[in-house]
Amino acid sequence: MAITRNTKNVPYYLLGAGAFDQLESLVDERRRAATGPALFFVDHYFQNKPLAARVPAIAGDRVFFVNTSAEPTVEVVDAFASTAKAFLNGAQPCCVTGIGGGAVLDMAKAVANLLTNPGLAEEYQGWELVKHPAPYKIGVPTLSGTGAECSRTCVLTNMRRKLKLGMNSDFTVYDQLLLDPELTRSVPRDQYFYTGLDTFMHCVESIRGSYRNVIVDSLSRTAIAMSEEIFLGDKDMMDEENLEKMMVASYIGGMAAGNVGIIHPVSAGLSIVLHMPHGIANCYALSVLGEFYPEEHAQFTEMMARQKVSLPKGICKNLTDEQLDGLYQGSIVHEKPLINALGEDFKKILTREKVLSLFANM
Amino acid sequence: MAITRNTKNVPYYLLGAGAFDQLESLVDERRRAATGPALFFVDHYFQNKPLAARVPAIAGDRVFFVNTSAEPTVEVVDAFASTAKAFLNGAQPCCVTGIGGGAVLDMAKAVANLLTNPGLAEEYQGWELVKHPAPYKIGVPTLSGTGAECSRTCVLTNMRRKLKLGMNSDFTVYDQLLLDPELTRSVPRDQYFYTGLDTFMHCVESIRGSYRNVIVDSLSRTAIAMSEEIFLGDKDMMDEENLEKMMVASYIGGMAAGNVGIIHPVSAGLSIVLHMPHGIANCYALSVLGEFYPEEHAQFTEMMARQKVSLPKGICKNLTDEQLDGLYQGSIVHEKPLINALGEDFKKILTREKVLSLFANM
Numbered sequence: 001m002a003i004t005r006n007t008k009n010v011p012y013y014l015l016g017a018g019a020f021d022q023l024e025s026l027v028d029e030r031r032r033a034a035t036g037p038a039l040f041f042v043d044h045y046f047q048n049k050p051l052a053a054r055v056p057a058i059a060g061d062r063v064f065f066v067n068t069s070a071e072p073t074v075e076v077v078d079a080f081a082s083t084a085k086a087f088l089n090g091a092q093p094c095c096v097t098g099i100g101g102g103a104v105l106d107m108a109k110a111v112a113n114l115l116t117n118p119g120l121a122e123e124y125q126g127w128e129l130v131k132h133p134a135p136y137k138i139g140v141p142t143l144s145g146t147g148a149e150c151s152r153t154c155v156l157t158n159m160r161r162k163l164k165l166g167m168n169s170d171f172t173v174y175d176q177l178l179l180d181p182e183l184t185r186s187v188p189r190d191q192y193f194y195t196g197l198d199t200f201m202h203c204v205e206s207i208r209g210s211y212r213n214v215i216v217d218s219l220s221r222t223a224i225a226m227s228e229e230i231f232l233g234d235k236d237m238m239d240e241e242n243l244e245k246m247m248v249a250s251y252i253g254g255m256a257a258g259n260v261g262i263i264h265p266v267s268a269g270l271s272i273v274l275h276m277p278h279g280i281a282n283c284y285a286l287s288v289l290g291e292f293y294p295e296e297h298a299q300f301t302e303m304m305a306r307q308k309v310s311l312p313k314g315i316c317k318n319l320t321d322e323q324l325d326g327l328y329q330g331s332i333v334h335e336k337p338l339i340n341a342l343g344e345d346f347k348k349i350l351t352r353e354k355v356l357s358l359f360a361n362m
Numbered sequence: 363m364a365i366t367r368n369t370k371n372v373p374y375y376l377l378g379a380g381a382f383d384q385l386e387s388l389v390d391e392r393r394r395a396a397t398g399p400a401l402f403f404v405d406h407y408f409q410n411k412p413l414a415a416r417v418p419a420i421a422g423d424r425v426f427f428v429n430t431s432a433e434p435t436v437e438v439v440d441a442f443a444s445t446a447k448a449f450l451n452g453a454q455p456c457c458v459t460g461i462g463g464g465a466v467l468d469m470a471k472a473v474a475n476l477l478t479n480p481g482l483a484e485e486y487q488g489w490e491l492v493k494h495p496a497p498y499k500i501g502v503p504t505l506s507g508t509g510a511e512c513s514r515t516c517v518l519t520n521m522r523r524k525l526k527l528g529m530n531s532d533f534t535v536y537d538q539l540l541l542d543p544e545l546t547r548s549v550p551r552d553q554y555f556y557t558g559l560d561t562f563m564h565c566v567e568s569i570r571g572s573y574r575n576v577i578v579d580s581l582s583r584t585a586i587a588m589s590e591e592i593f594l595g596d597k598d599m600m601d602e603e604n605l606e607k608m609m610v611a612s613y614i615g616g617m618a619a620g621n622v623g624i625i626h627p628v629s630a631g632l633s634i635v636l637h638m639p640h641g642i643a644n645c646y647a648l649s650v651l652g653e654f655y656p657e658e659h660a661q662f663t664e665m666m667a668r669q670k671v672s673l674p675k676g677i678c679k680n681l682t683d684e685q686l687d688g689l690y691q692g693s694i695v696h697e698k699p700l701i702n703a704l705g706e707d708f709k710k711i712l713t714r715e716k717v718l719s720l721f722a723n724m
Contacts, residue, residue, distance in 0.1 A: 016365025
């Protein structure tokens with residue numbers, strides 16, 4: 001196998017039910033290490049809920065609630081960055097904390113990069129474009145599965161360029177994770193399933209691809225096995241033990257993530273055109289990709305049945321030609337993962353007709 | 363499960379056959395980031411061998427060859443630290459690189475701690491005693507299995523205090539790993555087996571213990587499964603693919619390491635009294651611990667047969683009373699792992715008579 005690039009791990013993690021109480025001491029440590037206020041990005045779902053009152057913000061800090069009814073866009077990142085810079089008035093924060101699902105974790109990462117790098121978010125969509133280290137970042141997932149807590153990217157929708165692309169950089173990685181499975185207990189079951197399955201999806205895509213290494217393979221297999229235990233086991237997927245297992249599977253799967261296959265491109269098409277959240281869009285994608293991932297398609301179908309989750313059919317009926325073209329373009333633009341899965345000649349397999357037939361089956 | 367302490371991961375790794383060639387660019391990056399020379403600690407086995415010529419030392423750097431015929435002692439750490447400080451003449455190195463097996467990796471970690479912390483090595487044997495960050499450290503294992511490349515300790519023998527104990531600290535952790543499985547190709551088969559099995563041992567002890575968490579459990583199970591593939595699979599344990607798999611198993615097992623059980627204490631007794639290297643001492647220990655680890659004892663026995671490795675019997679015959687007492691004391695002193703395995707009343711199970719009967723069976 002080829003030599004990996006120099007790979008960054010999240011330097012610190014703290015895990016356990018109730019660990020959220022330790023956020024205050026982690027932030028206080030940053031207050032002692034650096035001047036500047038603490039910034040918190042919190043899922044708007046928690047506004048006026050008990051968790052919001054437990055955010056350890058003090059006078060002079062700032063809490064931003066992030067609307068997660070849509071996936072993060074470059075425009076929203078730019079707006080938050082602009083507000084944060086005005087608030088900071090030339091200073092840098094002692095730390096930036098993201099508390100939420102993948103969208104909030106990614107939003108905090110993206111805004112943090114813009115606090116130390118000039119310009120607009122879209123200037124950093126790509127690989128190794130971020131030039132200066134971001135402020136210290138703490139990540140607190142409240143939803144398991146995306147791997148955003150570990151990843152070196154932050155997926156941002158850019159409607160002008162019609163793509164979803166992150167700021168791929170070691171500077172995007174969190175400095176500290178606080179993994180408290182209790183925070184995921186109140187997630188609606190369907191959303192819990194769709195998001196949890198993201199780990200299974202990107203790990204399956206990784207081990208079925210051609211860009212591989214032994215570390216990524218081993219961690220992917222581990223996260224897949226854990227997903228099977230959670231979604232095909234005897235205990236309920238949201239049993240206390242499984243909440244913790246899913247949070248760890250997401251973390252381990254996140255360490256392995258990077259090279260996806262066909263599921264994520266097709267999913268991205270759905271998100272671009274139908275503004276569908278990432279987790280459920282992945283599920284729709286795998287639901288029509290049985291010929292490419294037969295074993296995993298069967299497992300996934302069993303997981304849905306076991307967990308009583310369904311995907312209503314017909315979501316791509318009655319679309320305009322422009323929308324259909326958007327679905328095709330929004331999928332096929334992801335050349336790197338498609339080459340990983342199908343080789344350089346992927347367009348011979350994923351013809352326009354073939355891609356549109358996949359969407360028609362959803 | 364309880365909340366973990368805040369756990370440090372090795373921040374960067376680079377993996378692949380031939381990756382050693384990239385050491386030069388990693389060190390050069392440090393030369394640009396900091397003043398001061400580069401220090402290299404290299405297993406004396408490589409003196410006058412091709413690898414020594416590939417160490418990217420330039421004028422003004424210093425290469426120390428570490429005699430690994432014995433396990434690292436506090437005296438040798440102090441001697442290297444003293445020589446290094448005289449050489450540095452008040453400066454700090456831009457980086458310290460360890461190239462070797464666990465003994466060399468640990469030696470480099472220990473000496474690095476003493477470059478920024480005053481006094482003698484034994485003052486830092488224990489937990490959280492290192493007060494100042496060590497210089498930047500690069501770890502290059504040439505032998506797989508110990509997990510020293512990942513661990514927050516550096517096991518040091520202290521004959522005056524009759525114990526093996528490391529400098530347990532986040533400052534002990536390497537900043538960068540370079541994992542090149544090619545470097546392990548020339549290891550003698552017996553040594554490769556004994557050292558490789560160290561991963562299996564500490565991961566088994568971890569999942570059979572009571573101090574647990576889901577991350578450590580998952581990574582331990584992964585490393586155990588990889589060990590089974592390597593030592594019980596169809597391919598030779600030193601087949602190219604297995605060299606890489608073993609190096610990754612050691613890394614993943616090292617991320618999981620921390621809470622051992624009965625094997626390591628018994629092994630420590632052997633090392634203290636008979637100066638036996640850690641890997642083979644572990645093997646002797648598990649060979650007589652079938653009643654505590656029945657399944658793993660059977661697997662280990664099969665691995666030895668499959669790989670044509672044997673452990674000559676009778677090593678603890680003809681010992682003096684003082685030596686026998688040393689074996690007992692050198693084992694039973696490790697209270698934390700023994701409580702992990704057997705509970706607070708471990709001395710009721712591991713009586714002096716019982717412990718000595720274990721050694722008599724070797």
